[in-house]
Amino acid sequence: MTEYITLSFLLFTIGAVGVIVRRNAIVVFMCIELMLNATNLAFVSFARQHGNLDGQTAAFFVMVVAAAEVVIGLAIIVSIYRTRRSASVDDANLLKA
Amino acid sequence: MNDYVPIVVLGAIALAFALFSVGIAPFTGPARYNRAKLDRYESGIAPSPLPDGGGRVSIKYFFTAMMFIIFDIEIVFLYPFAVAFDQLSWFAFLAVMLFLVNITIAYVYEWRRGGMDWT
Amino acid sequence: MIAPTADTPIPAAQIDYGALSPLLIVAGVAVLGLVLEAVLPRRRRFVIQAIVTAAGLVVALVTSVLVYLDLPDVDEVERVARGAVEAEGAVTVDGPGVLTWILLVVFALLSLGLFAERRFEAGLSPFTGRAADVPGSREESEAVTHRLEHTEVFPLMLFALSGMMLFATANDLITMFVALEVLSLPLYVLCAVARRRRLISQEAALKYFLLGAFSSVFFLYGAALAYGYAGSLNLTLIDEAVTARSDSGGLLLVAMAMIAVGLLFKIGAVPFHAWTPDVYQGAPTPVTAFMAAATKAAAFVALMRVFFVAFGGASWDWRPTIWAVAVLTMIFGSIVAIAQTDVKRMLAYSSIAHAGFLLVGVSAAYLGVADGLSVTSVSSVLFYLFVYGVATIGAFAIVTVVRDSAGETTHLAKWAGLGRQSPWLAGAFTLFMLSFAGIPLTAGFIGKWGVFAAAWAGGTWPLVVIGVLASALAAYFYVRVVVLMFFTEPVGDGPTIAAPGVLTTVVIALAAIATVVFGILPGPMLDVVQHAGAFVR
Amino acid sequence: MNDDLWGNDPMWVVLLKALLIFVILVLYTLFNIWFERRVVARMQHRVGPNMHGPFGLLQSLADGVKLGLKEEVFPKAADRIVYFLAPILAVVPAFLAWAVIPFGPEVTIPFTDVRTALQLTDLPVAVLYILAVTSVGIYGIVLAGWSSGSTYALLGGLRSSAQMISYEVAMGLALVSVFIFAGSMSTSEIVAAQEQWWFFLPLLPSFIIYVIAMVGETNRAPFDLPEAEGELVGGFHTEYSSFKFAMFFLAEYINMVTVSALATTMFLGGWRAPFGIAQIWPGANEGYWPVIWFLGKTLLFIFLFIWLRGTLPRMRYDQFMHFGWKWLIPIALGWTIAVAFMRKAMQEELFTQQNVLWAAGVVAILLLATFLIPEKKTQEPAPEDDHDAEFDAFAGGYPVPPMPDRATTDRDASKEVGRP
Amino acid sequence: MMLTVLALTPLLGALVLAFWPRSADPRLVKTIALAVSLVALVLAVVIAIQYDPGAGYQFVEEREWIAAIGVHYALGLNGIGLTLVLLTTVLTPVVILAAWGDRLPDPSRTNSYLAWMLALEGLAIGVFAATDVFLFYVLFEATLVPLYFLIGAHGGVGRSYAAVKFLIYNLVGGLLMLAAIVGLYALTAEAGEASFLHSDLLGLEMGEGTERLLFLGFFIAFAIKAPLWPLHTWLPDAAASASASTSVLMVSIVDKIGTFAMIRWCLEIFPNASQWASPVVLVLAVVSILYGALLAIGQDDLRRLIAFTSVSHFGFIILGIFAFTTLSTAGATLYMFNHGLSTAVLFLVTGMMIARRGSANISDFGGVQKIAPVLAGVLLIGGLSSLSLPGLAPFVSEFMVLAGTFTVSRPLAVVATLGIILAALYILLMYRRTMTGPLAPGAEGVRELDRREVATLAPAVVLIVALGFVPQPLLSVIEPALEPVLAAVSAGDPVPTQPVEAGASEGAQE
Known part of the structure; x- marks a missing residue:
């Protein structure tokens, strides 16, 4: 069982690093999705380990939420892209840090 | 877990076949260089340059994708419900119906606001 | 034909709809708003949507109060607590939770006044007519000439509100996560649809979204690990596992840390505050007001619920971290706010500082004395959230009023001399600033007093001392604004004060009255928050 | 599910079955191409391929070999890696879907006494698995369109994916009622549940929706917009040649067979002998005979595909999407709700079976009737x-x-x- | 009810003025303000007459205010409070009368100027009468707001900076006290019922560490208020920027809250900690005395000079308080009153001088007594009272403080006495430079005092002289009130039963 957890943790870390390192909003966003899926993996593995269904149900909800997030997130990214022709996070710098 | 082993086997066979076919293509066919041949095809006229990133595509495709996601999620919920249908009480039944009503409302909203106009 | 076979029936969930009715009403009205959006003709949508939303909120408010009055007493051995776990363990309808509902609905009602204000933009709402248009394009000016308005903002706001309400009462980490997203997603959208300065608004939305999604994944992974540790996502059951733990609990520590990251982000605590100034500045001001007041309230109650109920048994593991975060947040927010030149950014940093003060109350984890009513972490934070929220909405309402030809003028230099031009407005703003600074006879003072009292009672007096010093720092920049408004000569023509519409006036007036009344006579409100009791588990 | 039947085959049996499926699919594809050309030719009063092999049966093989001997082109603007991988990504999932299609009941392998099911494997979520795997194939198409670096290909890929996902929803909804009746998503159990009644009878609307959606899913006429020769040249595979093109071709035909097989399994009783035969001939549902029934039923659907192609003109893209989103999906949704209510009513014994049948019939007819009503020009704020x-x-x-x-x-x- | 009425009278007056139309005749507004303050004075006098010196807290009012956290609206006066209430009510009419001719930066805002003054008076009375520490704190902090606006909106050059500095310093102090009050709450809540009443807090049990911590919270707040070196730096800035009337209100009344509160809250509630801290405090007080005096000598700005003299005087007051002898403490209390008077005279007179000359620099004056002898005379009286010339009021109190301190610590008393000499130096130097010698160029415009100004200054001058000869009425009120305080402090002191003697022997040993 620990392999799955390790894998999920690895995926999560890769996603997190990606979010921090990458500059393209879409890529950042995909990294976040990767993290969500890593979470799902963890949920399902733990569900198996504990022998109850809570984790699997949780994975269900996570999928739905991830989908909703995709809809909203892509809409925002697309609208920014339409106005600026760039999806780089660094190009969005009207708000001073 | 063993249920999935045959799938892997079949997948391996298919993958091997596909890789082999695509892989031997350079050796089976002729290779005669021709600049026009390597250009993209545009009905016989000189191809117009593509903008970066493939250029813009209609936002309608985005709408379609979004709607698909919403409805696909709906289906994801409906399948377990359907499978367990006979074991479910009225409560679960009504809950899913309520869920469907909600989806329908979103659907009507999208329809009315022009999200499904393809013309 | 295939006969139905009911071999192992799955039992129906027991749900007390009465107790959950405020939540259901808000969500229901939001859905109703969508239907209206689909069926109403465009010209009449705005007014009807606003009225329906207001009516829904009022009904929700009334039912919340009724639910609150009807909460059953819990015979816990030690402390006063009222309420019960509902919906198969998913939601806890208890005193603090229902009180938070009431707060949230009140905040939403106040913000609604700003959402629905159509006096400033030549009779149009503060939201863009068609979010899909490229700013400055021909389509956009067309949208303006055709007087298009996004009336979806009302349902969106209600959806966010329902998420917040659920967030504050969720008794289950996955419910909490869903609520977190339900509250966040509409806010992301709302951030992006400002009528003026759309680029900034969209940028704010993007930042909010990316960072928000990032942090909620952390929350979720924390939940997954907590599940791995305890074998359940239910806060009560996690508590049992935590209390009975035998191992060192490395998994538990990581889980708590990750959950904390997610929650602290929503709260805007350092070092997870990076989004706050950008988003507060970029979002349409009504949205900022709503977000600043309501999100913070919901997130704080959720934070306390998770850490008091589920991880209460491990409080000595997490409290030092929260102390550190609280200290950092207070000091950082106060110091950086001093350097700000934009009102909205300054209020954003002030909100960070306030998150720190609130965390002081939380970190004490003081649950009160047995069988007695006293200031506890929960009650003091609730009171603070109320006064902070009211003053925040009031302050942002004033921000919407101070404008020049390009819309709101948020640069501080432009606010110079406001006191001469419209003493009432400047006076109200001063009042809110004083309340933020925690000057006696304003509600903010009692709020601060409460969290510090709870912290001291919880044995963290050094935090109280740091807290009061940070308050003094914070007071500096609040006072600076007052100085600017009253004692500085206006630059050029000074700010143009748009005559506030009835709605905005009412909002400002209500906020100001509440700030004064609860500053002078906080007794009834304090009684209420104390009688709310502890979290039910 | 029968636990000792699945996942306990010896490795060589698994290998054998997998190979068999692979071979069957390839051969079936060759046959189908020939079949299509012959049938279409017949419809057009032509003869069709008749030179190579008996009845021209080897024509497809010859075509395939010819395709393989063509020059392979990597367009200048292509993204080489993705361009290379796209056909593989299209074809492998097409094969994979067949892992859970039941060809027949449990049999003894000749020359041994090993008993095994005529089905590579089964999963509790088999149908879901099929849907998932076939969806992966869409990636192949989109990526092919994108990586070609050509406008036609890109548009074709986008259209194709838009179309496939649009009809996937209707298809998915149509399957819900089957699951309600079968109480399972395992293909073998769904077939088992159709022992008495094939589901296309009580679930006629579902069946019709499924059939329409499956045509849309496979990009076949009249829904073959992605490759619409007239407007998009070849759609997503405009820039492909040689074996890579052959892979897309293969994938399309396998997908056709896949959806047909799924339709057979879900609605036409799978490998069960047609109504009546089993009553006359008890052995019809045993041994290797069911494979015949199964392939026959599948071929029926293939014929339907061809028939449609020979008969109907191609739809316009907007008509196609309009039809999918504004007709199929609401009807599928409504029908699903209706099925749920009926089933619930049956559970509560409100209805006798008779009544249900009648009601289903009436509803089906009503729904069918709606197709005859010409669509109103609604809502369009009449462009002044x-x-x-x-x-x-x-x-x-x-x-x-x-x-x-x-x-x-x-x-x-x-x-x-x-x-x- | 008497006290509430007394405190509410000016507050209501302030409210009336705030809403009075701005276009109204300024003289009418001023008259109203003066009338209100006189009413308050009359009320205060009535209270003083009714006051019975031997009966502890009187005119007590006690009502629940915020029941949830045990806060009461509790007022009551003892001798000390009465003294300071009298000081407040006496000085306010004087100040308003003095403000009659103030040229404000924005003349249309006379209303708010006077309204804030009245508000300050009301709040100050409340502070002196509050017997609930929470109420005390609220009013204590609330006094900042009027003063802040008085300095910031109606002050002179650099007012904005001065106002903010003033506010931040006092706020820091106030907030530290808030922390301590929070601590008190935690203690009482733990002990049972949360309460902030003075009477409930008196016998409160607390650990040594806690007590010291809480004591520090309170003490630092009061030390900032009553500018004790090194926390005094806000005062000169504020005084230099504020109008003369504001300065009087600030130094003579509001700063007294600091010393007053040291007696009422620090000594009574934290007797042990007060004992513990007294050596340090005494040293700081002496440093204050010398430091203030030395810096006063070096000042060229009249207002800053007076501000530094006040730092020095506050040093005496704090010295007296923390010497813990009946003599010194009573002297300190009396000193509060007297210092209020003498500083008021100084600030007002110099204010008039500055208004006439248009400059606050001593070097811009010279030989003024030739053209304005009455003005010079009043300045001299004020100055002499400030340097504690025998026969004027401050002498009595300063002597008492020094005498009391002497019994406790001879070295400190001796060093403090140096302060008197320095005081003579700065006052006389200032007087010589401004008033004697040849008329400085530019100082010709310094007119003689007019009748209103004489009327303004007269009450204070009269009181200074009168109290110089007959301090007994005030002392008779003060001393009984101090008894319980000293009893509390010495109860924590293990050895001596008679504080004076013990102090003396201690001093002798040193």
């Missing part, structure tokens, strides 16, 4: 100056040819303003 307005070829985002009475210029925004 439709004819005088300058025509915008890209108004909705898709290039639309100008009608004879309209002049082409740039944007006509007045129509858009009506809806924020």
Whole structure:
């Protein structure tokens, strides 16, 4: 069982690093999705380990939420892209840090 | 877990076949260089340059994708419900119906606001 | 034909709809708003949507109060607590939770006044007519000439509100996560649809979204690990596992840390505050007001619920971290706010500082004395959230009023001399600033007093001392604004004060009255928050 | 599910079955191509391929070999890696879907005494698995379109994916009622549940929706917009040649067979002998015979595909999407709800079976009738100056040819303003 | 009810003025303000007459205010409070009368100027009468707001900076006290019922560490208020920027809250900690005395000079308080009153001088007594009272403080006495430079005092002289009130039963 957890943790870390390192909003966003899926993996593995269904149900909800997030997130990214022709996070710098 | 082993086997066979076919293509066919041949095809006229990133595509495709996601999620919920249908009480039944009503409302909203106009 | 076979029936969930009715009403009205959006003709949508939303909120408010009055007493051995776990363990309808509902609905009602204000933009709402248009394009000016308005903002706001309400009462980490997203997603959208300065608004939305999604994944992974540790996502059951733990609990520590990251982000605590100034500045001001007041309230109650109920048994593991975060947040927010030149950014940093003060109350984890009513972490934070929220909405309402030809003028230099031009407005703003600074006879003072009292009672007096010093720092920049408004000569023509519409006036007036009344006579409100009791588990 | 039946085959049996499926699919594809050409030819009063092999049966093989001997092209603008991988990504999932299709009941392998099911494996979520795996194939198409670096290919890929996902929803909804009746998503159990009644009878609307959706899913006429030769040249595979093109071709035909097989399994009783035969001949549902029934039923659907292709003109893209989103999906949704209520009513014994059948029939007829009602021109806020307005070829985002009475210029925004 | 009425009278007056139309005749507004303050004075006098010196807290009012956290609206006066209430009510009419001719930066805002003054008076009375520490704190902090606006909106050059500095310093102090009050709450809540009443807090049990911590919270707040070196730096800035009337209100009344509260809250509630801290405090007080005096000598700005003299005087007051002898403490209390008077005279007179000359620099004056002898005379009286010339009021109190301190610590008393000499130096130097010698160029415009100004200054001058000869009425009120305080402090002191003697022997040993 620990392999799955390790894998999920690895995926999560890769996603997190990606979010921090990458500059393209879409890529950042995909990294976040990767993290969500890593979470799902963890949920399902733990569900198996504990022998109850809570984790699997949780994975269900996570999928739905991830989908909703995709809809909203892509809409925002697309609208920014339409106005600026760039999806780089660094190009969005009207708000001073 | 063993249920999935045959799938892997079949997948391996298919993958091997596909890789082999695509892989031997350079050796089976002729290779005669021709600049026009390597250009993209545009009905016989000189191809117009593509903008970066493939250029813009209609936002309608985005709408379609979004709607698909919403409805696909709906289906994801409906399948377990359907499978367990006979074991479910009225409560679960009504809950899913309520869920469907909600989806329908979103659907009507999208329809009315022009999200499904393809013309 | 295939006969139905009911071999192992799955039992129906027991749900007390009465107790959950405020939540259901808000969500229901939001859905109703969508239907209206689909069926109403465009010209009449705005007014009807606003009225329906207001009516829904009022009904929700009334039912919340009724639910609150009807909460059953819990015979816990030690402390006063009222309420019960509902919906198969998913939601806890208890005193603090229902009180938070009431707060949230009140905040939403106040913000609604700003959402629905159509006096400033030549009779149009503060939201863009068609979010899909490229700013400055021909389509956009067309949208303006055709007087298009996004009336979806009302349902969106209600959806966010329902998420917040659920967030504050969720008794289950996955419910909490869903609520977190339900509250966040509409806010992301709302951030992006400002009528003026759309680029900034969209940028704010993007930042909010990316960072928000990032942090909620952390929350979720924390939940997954907590599940791995305890074998359940239910806060009560996690508590049992935590209390009975035998191992060192490395998994538990990581889980708590990750959950904390997610929650602290929503709260805007350092070092997870990076989004706050950008988003507060970029979002349409009504949205900022709503977000600043309501999100913070919901997130704080959720934070306390998770850490008091589920991880209460491990409080000595997490409290030092929260102390550190609280200290950092207070000091950082106060110091950086001093350097700000934009009102909205300054209020954003002030909100960070306030998150720190609130965390002081939380970190004490003081649950009160047995069988007695006293200031506890929960009650003091609730009171603070109320006064902070009211003053925040009031302050942002004033921000919407101070404008020049390009819309709101948020640069501080432009606010110079406001006191001469419209003493009432400047006076109200001063009042809110004083309340933020925690000057006696304003509600903010009692709020601060409460969290510090709870912290001291919880044995963290050094935090109280740091807290009061940070308050003094914070007071500096609040006072600076007052100085600017009253004692500085206006630059050029000074700010143009748009005559506030009835709605905005009412909002400002209500906020100001509440700030004064609860500053002078906080007794009834304090009684209420104390009688709310502890979290039910 | 029978636990000792699945996942306990010896490795060589698994290998054998997998190989068999692979071979069957390849051969079936060759056959289908020939079959299609012959049938279409017959419909058009032609003869069709008849030179190579008996009845020209080897024509497809010859074509395939010819395809393999063509020059392989890597277009200049292509993204080479993705361009290379796309056909593989299209074809492998097409094969994979067959892992859970039941060809027949449990049999003894000849020359041994090993008993095994005529099905590679089964999963509790087999149908879901099929849907998932076939969806992966869409990636192949989109990526092929994108990586070619050509406008036609890109548009074809986008259209294709838009179309497939649009009809996937209707298809998925149609399957819900099957699951309600079968109480399982395992293919073998669904077949088992159809022992008495094939589901296409009680679930006729589902069946019709499924059949329409499956045609849309496989990009076949009249829904073959992605490769619409007239407008998009070849769609997503415009720039492909040689074996890579062959892979897409193969994938399309396998997908056709896959959806047919799924239709057979879900609605036509799978490998069960047609109604009546089993009553006359008890052995019809045992041994290797069911494979015949199964392949026969599948071929029926293949014929339907061909028939449609020979009969119907291609739809316009907007008509196609309109049909999918505004007709199929609401009907599927409504029907699903109706099925759920009926089933619930049966559970509560409100209805006798008879009544249900009647009601189903009535509803089905009513629903069918709705197809006959011409669609109203609704809601369109009648463009005031439709004819005088300058025509915008890209108004909705898709290039639309100008009608004879309209002049082409740039944007006509007045129509858009009506809806924020 | 008497005290509430007394405190509410000016507050209501302030409210009336705030809403009075701005276009109204300024003289009418001023008259109203003066009338209100006189009413308050009359009320205060009535209270003083009714006051019975031997009966502890009187005119007590006690009502629940915020029941949830045990806060009461509790007022009551003892001798000390009465003294300071009298000081407040006496000085306010004087100040308003003095403000009659103030040229404000924005003349249309006379209303708010006077309204804030009245508000300050009301709040100050409340502070002196509050017997609930929470109420005390609220009013204590609330006094900042009027003063802040008085300095910031109606002050002179650099007012904005001065106002903010003033506010931040006092706020820091106030907030530290808030922390301590929070601590008190935690203690009482733990002990049972949360309460902030003075009477409930008296016998409160607390650990040594806690007590010291809480004591520090309170003490630092009061030390900032009553500018004790090194926390005094806000005062000179504020005084230099504020109008003369504001300065009087600030130094003579509001700063007294600091010393007053040291007696009422620090000594009574934290007797042990007060004992513990007294050596340090005494040293700081002496440093204050010398430091203030030395810096006063070096000042060229009249207002800053007076501000530094006040730092020095506050040093005496704090010295007296923390010497813990009946003599010194009573002297300190009396000193509060007297210092209020003498500083008021100084600030007002110099204010008039500055208004006439248009400059606050001593070097811009010279030989003024030739053209304005009455003005010079009043300045001299004020100055002499400030340097504690025998026969004027401050002498009595300063002597008492020094005498009391002497019994406790001879070295400190001796060093403090140096302060008197320095005081003579700065006052006389200032007087010589401004008033004697040849008339400085530019100082010709310094007119003689007019009748209103004489009327303004007269009451204070009269009181200074009168109290110089007959301090007994005030002392008779003060001393009984101090008894319980000293009893509390010495109860924590393990050895001596008679504080004076013990102190003396201690001093002798040193």
